[in-house]
Amino acid sequence: MPKTKFQEVIYGLLMTFFMVAAMELYNTGLRMRGLTNAGILYAFREMVIIYPICFVTGFFFIERIAPKIAFRLVTPGEDKPIFVTLARASVTVAFMCPIMSFWATVIFKHPGVEFIPVWLQTFVCNFPMAFFWQIFFCGPLVRFIFRMIFERKSRTEVCTAE
Structure with a gap:
């Protein structure tokens, strides 16, 4: 969807925000054995730390790799757009x-010293949430917001040019 580097950055910032927010709320709820008002504030404090890490990782590394792998599974222009979107989203979450x-x-x-088991447990608990959140909620929401921002802008530019 993004057509320029600026649009890629905006799309990445939006996607990162909604993914990190949901995952922080989810993990805080798991740690606290239920989400509370205090837990929501705690999750948003953690977002300040993890958001930049997630954005840099996704934007500068994973978004260079994921499309190449996804496009081995599907072909844009040949396969239905929903399959292309699902393949990209799935590969991105998998990384x-x-x-x-x-x-x-x-x-x-x-x-x-328990790093590997704690990391594996964290990964296994997070993967279903990250996958389904991305496929059913975050991805569609961010694409909708992105289209609202950039289609409205391009429509306004066309109207003012006439």
Whole structure:
């Protein structure tokens, strides 16, 4: 969907915000055995730390790799657009989830010598949430917001040019 580097950055910032917000709320709820008002505030404080890490990881690394792998599975222009979207989203989650679970384990869980089991448990707990959140909620929401921002802007530019 993004056509320029600026649009890619905006799309990445939006996607990262909604993914990180949901995952922080989810993980805080797991840690607290239920989400509370205090937990919501705690999750948003953690977002300040994890958001830049997630954006840099996704924008500069995973978004260079994921399309190449996804486009081995589907072909844009030949396959239905929904399959292309699902393939890209699935591959992105498959890479981002273990990486961000790694960072969450290092930064928030302080596992000591139990690092590998704590990281694996974090990854396994996070993957279903990340996958379904991305496919059914976050992805469609961000694409909708993105289209609202950039289609309205392009329509306004066309109207003022006439």
